[in-house]
Amino acid sequence: MSSTPTAGARPDEVRRHNRTALLRRLHVVGPCTRAALATELGLNRSTIKALVDGLAESGVVEERVPRARSGAGRPSLLVLPQPLAAVVLAVDIRVEQVAIALVGLGGQLLGRDSWNLRGRAGEPAEIITRIIESTRLLTEELGVQVVGAGVSVPGVVRRGDGYVHEAPNLKWTDVPLGDRLTGAFGVPVRVANDAEIAALAEHLRGAARGSLDAVYVSADIGVGGGVISDGTTLRGTAGYVGELGHIVVNPDGRACYCGSHGCWETEVGELALCRALDLPEHSPRGIVVAELRALSTDPDRVAATLGDFTRWLTLGLITIVNVFGPELVVLGDLFTALPPALVTDVAAAIAERSLVSRAIGGTRVVTSTMGADVKLIGAAELAFEPVLDLV
Amino acid sequence: MSSTPTAGARPDEVRRHNRTALLRRLHVVGPCTRAALATELGLNRSTIKALVDGLAESGVVEERVPRARSGAGRPSLLVLPQPLAAVVLAVDIRVEQVAIALVGLGGQLLGRDSWNLRGRAGEPAEIITRIIESTRLLTEELGVQVVGAGVSVPGVVRRGDGYVHEAPNLKWTDVPLGDRLTGAFGVPVRVANDAEIAALAEHLRGAARGSLDAVYVSADIGVGGGVISDGTTLRGTAGYVGELGHIVVNPDGRACYCGSHGCWETEVGELALCRALDLPEHSPRGIVVAELRALSTDPDRVAATLGDFTRWLTLGLITIVNVFGPELVVLGDLFTALPPALVTDVAAAIAERSLVSRAIGGTRVVTSTMGADVKLIGAAELAFEPVLDLV
The missing domain is CATH 1.10.10.10 (Winged helix-like DNA-binding domain superfamily/Winged helix DNA-binding domain)
Incomplete structure (x- = not known):
């Protein structure tokens, strides 16, 4: 209220x-x-x-x-x-890949394109040009025009104008992404943090559908989170809400680029997982996932290998549950590859050690089932928010 | 949105x-x-x-x-x-004292009463009876009837019906406070966590007036917080939001009654302050405050005495700022007695070590100036929320 x-x-x-x-x-x-x-x-x-x-x-x-008719009467x-009555552009900018899609009213995916950034990240101007070009090709091919756009960025984004303050893992600083794309397309463009966008997708079309209080947390290189509070995506006025990756879980932990030590991101992000699994940092995602899958079959090795990781994952989640009181926590991205037994242990620890979880009758912890398109789907929904007023 | x-x-x-x-x-x-x-x-x-x-x-x-007229014309x-057009009851239940007040439309305090609980805490039935009796006396004395009530409780409260799940420092568990008072008064009764109520007061009539994103944190025996996000008091659907005292700041810290170790409350609450100041735990508030005031004049002693305390206070605030992105943090209750130099140091550390604080152009840290009535004022505002629809 x-x-x-x-x-x-x-x-x-x-x-x-x-x-x-x-x-x-x-x-x-x-x-x-x-x-x-x-x-x-x-x-x-x-x-x-x-x-x-x-x-x-x-x-x-x-x-x-x-x-199918049921009952009598008319x-x-x-x-x-009608999907073509309103088509939006969805963009998912990641560290290693950019994906775009055209999505119609009702959520139908009408067309898509993607390209790898490997070894070429860090050039916002180039990425923006490619997004604009690929969108033109796709709209011409399908014979449609977009009425809005939504963009997912793994960084700290200002809501009002889609200004990317800092996207450290992309090595972006101060990129006026929203203004550039608005200028190119001439339609409303909304840019948001990738975890917030994934939370929106999970809330409207995924595991958190119908949940009034839910938190989505995900890891790749960075760790982020999005919060659904009382049925609404939580965003501060300036749009800088939910940098859950920078909850300080380990005061004696590693230095984080943000200025703190032992941020959740440094303790449970993809690099921390690589170290725990005895893999080189920045190992290809496929190898990290394969290692996690192999571990899953051997509970003793899970505890020996991922004991510290589990400790920090749990501590961060307890803080999040006590702060937001969610009935549901959805683990996304790399976290979906965690051994199921580890997820069960984390959920049990939250039940034991979170005052708020007990008060609300328990917090379920599940892994996302929306797959790799979750951020594209969320970006489309972000684009549709203002558009539905205007269709 | x-x-x-x-x-x-x-x-x-x-x-x-x-x-x-x-x-x-x-x-x-x-x-x-x-x-x-x-x-x-x-x-x-x-x-x-x-x-x-x-x-x-x-x-x-x-x-x-x-x-005063300005300009020409009519x-x-x-x-x-008109204050008497709608009068509400405000109740502030604390560990050592209960205060009640009648507050009129416009916020005028029309009458009040309070009594000490020292040595008698832990009896919800007795407290509820006394609240009902004192309210009857006060309304008869003033010749008014209340149209709603708001109650501040230092505990975990369910929003819908004012059920107090757990108020550990009062030693209350499962108290149907809202239902009992609704039954007695026959008017809408709202019960909320004391820190949430103080945040509401600060937002409407205190330091956070006009702030769209602000956090209020306070300490007595417990530590709590209330969050203003995008101009609105944040409450989860079930009403269990913002148990900021149970952010885990020190994984190797003291056991907390909640099941975790090193909760913010155990590291920066009144008992932690007593220990840091070399006072017996549960020393009278006046003595704790006097010790803090004495320290304020001696910066070297502040660092030596409150170094650890400052560390945990800072870590908890960095997490809070990264999670909620407030432009303002208001320190309330016992925190208002902290040495000003310590508050300045904490603010400087947040500026250095919080990604989000930098992104939003800085987070101010101030101490509350609303005084001891802040929770009474907030409880009255909570009571007015549904009442303004019905007046």
């Missing part, structure tokens, strides 16, 4: 609010009858009819007789979002 | 929303002209006139010609909230 004075609302804003709510429902959850829309949105049937008629007229939705028409 | 489908809004809800927004503005910020209300709330003058006329008719506000009438 807001605790500050808020602005008033005018009737035209109410109509727009209702239209956006309806469109959002169709976009996120899928086709739905008018009757169900009325119930779910708490609006009367004539309001729903007016909204759906308006949307159908402008081609944003289509109405169809549902295939069937309630099914309202379907 | 909400990322889940939301319900629609009807015109009558809009009218109510606008009325509540206007009343909230008057309650929190004080008397205001119609013209200024129109500007601030973004509503036209006729809407404001209708709302103010309705409120004046029911005695909730009064209109007066302002004393003076815009000043709209004043």
Whole structure:
């Protein structure tokens, strides 16, 4: 609940609010009858009819007789979002690869492209040019125009204008990414931290669907987290929220580039995993994953090899659970390859040692099942947020 | 921005929303002209006139010609909230004392009572009976009735029904405080964690006024925190958010009752301060504060005596700043007695070692100036939240 004075609302804003709510429902959850829309949105049937008629007229939705009929009487028409009515660009910038996708209303992936950065990272201008070029090719190929864009960056991003303050693992500092892409595409562009974007994806279409309080944490070179609090993605005003990788878990730990010692990132990130597994730092991801998989079959070796890693993973998660009180923790990216027994142990430790977890009746810990596209999917949803108001 | 489908809004809800927004503005910020209300709330003058006329008719506000006139023309009438139009009960339950107050619309304190618990803590039934009795006496004395109540408890509280899951320093477990008081008073009762309530007070009427992202942290026996994120008090769905005292800062630290070791509370709470100052644990507050004041004049002794304390205070704050990205940290309760030089050092360390603090252009660290009533004031504001809808 807001605790500050808020602005008033005018009737035209109410109509727009209702239209956006309806469109959002169709976009996120899928086709739905008018009757169900009325119930779910708490609006009367004539309001729903007016909204759906308006949307159908402008081609944003289509109405169809549902295939399977149940009960007697006239069937309630099914309202379907039309993918081509609003297409957004989703961009996932990673340390080793950039992926782009065009995503239609309703979440359908219409086309994609990606390229490796290996050995060429650190050149924002080059990456931005390539994103713009690849998007042009893809939109021409599909004969569509994008109405918005969402971009995932592994760094500290300012919400208002998509300014990348620092993306250390990309070696980016002070990159006006949002402004550059807005200038090129002429549509609203939103840029956010990759973990926040993954949390959004998990919340709308993944393991955290329906969760009101959930935390997504993931590791590759960096460690990050995104927080769903009371049903909403948590972002500070400036957009710098949830740098969970810089929770200090080990006061006597390794120096972190941020100025602290023993940040969660330095103790449980991909480099820490490489060291624990006796692999060279920056070993290829496939080798790290293969080592973790091999370990999984041997519980004694898990404890011997990943004992310290497990300790720091657990301490960071206990702090996170006590701070945010999530009913669910979703482990993503490299963490999805952790031995299942290790994840079970971590969950048990949280149950024993977190006051808040006990108070809320327990915190489930699961690994993400959304696969490698989670950040593309989240970036598309970020792009759709302002767009659904305008379609 | 909400990322889940939301319900629609009807015109009558809009009218109510606008009325509540206007009343909230008057309650929190004080008397205001119609013209200024129109500007601030973004509503036209006729809407404001209708709302103010309705409120004046029911005695909730009064209109007066302002004393000082500026410029020519007819003076815009000043709209004043009427304290007796809505009176709430505020309750501050502490380890050693309970305080209650009656607070009128606009925030005026109309009457108060308090009593010591020393040596008698741990009896929720007795405390609840005394709260009910004292409130009856106070309302009879003043000839008013309360329309809502807010209660501050140093513990883990469930938002929905004010159920106190655990208030370890009161030795309370599973106390249905909200239900008991609702039953006795027959009005909406809200119960919340004391640090969350203090954060609300600081945000509406204290150092964090106007801040969109701020954190309040305080120590007595326990250590707690409240978070303002994007202008709103952060509470998880279940209401268990911000147990900042159980951030694990020292993995090799003292055992905490919560099951972890080296929680922030065990390293920087009142007992830790007593140990650092070479005082017996549970020394009277006055003696602890006097010792801190004496230290303040001698910087070398501060470092020698409070070096470890400062280290853990800093580490906890760095984690908090990296997680929430606040522009402001307000130190409350016992922390307000810390030597100013120590607070300056902590602020400097945050600037050096927090990635997020640097990204947002710095985090100010200040001590609270709201005094001992901060939780009473916050509890009153908590009580007013649902009441302003109904006045």
